[in-house]
Amino acid sequence: MADMKRLGTVLHRSGVRNLIIRGDEIKPDKVSGSLPKLNSVVVDKALNRIGTISSIFGPVNHPYFLVKGFKRIPDSETRALVNERVYIR
Numbered sequence: 001m002a003d004m005k006r007l008g009t010v011l012h013r014s015g016v017r018n019l020i021i022r023g024d025e026i027k028p029d030k031v032s033g034s035l036p037k038l039n040s041v042v043v044d045k046a047l048n049r050i051g052t053i054s055s056i057f058g059p060v061n062h063p064y065f066l067v068k069g070f071k072r073i074p075d076s077e078t079r080a081l082v083n084e085r086v087y088i089r
Contacts, residue, residue: 004087007042007065012082017069019051019078021086025062035063040088042067050086 008023021042026034035056042050042065050073055066067086069078 004043004047004089005036007036007086007088010081010084010086011064013078014066016075017051017071017073017078018054019067019069019081019086021065021067023058023063023065026060028061035060036065036088042086042088044081044084044086047089050081053088 006024008021011020011022014020036053038053038056040053042053044050049070051067051069053065054068056063057066058064
């Protein structure tokens with residue numbers, strides 16, 4: 001897990017494959033340069049690739065992320081991610 005960075009916790013699903021993630025709080029002195037880039041790959045704790053970040057919104061120090069899920073992931077797996085921590089690589 002050394003090369004993973006915690007992104008946040010999945011709040012809920014939006015549409016069929018999209019996930020809304022509440023980002024972890026970012027300290028005011030670290031806001032610059034600490035937001036992940038769009039299209040960053042998001043993984044779960046088992047390193048399964050979930051999708052990519054397609055939008056970042058909300059307050060800078062506690063952002064939200066819209067993650068577009070990959071098409072091959074079954075609906076049941078997407079549903080099971082709610083309230084789970086997710087990471088970026």
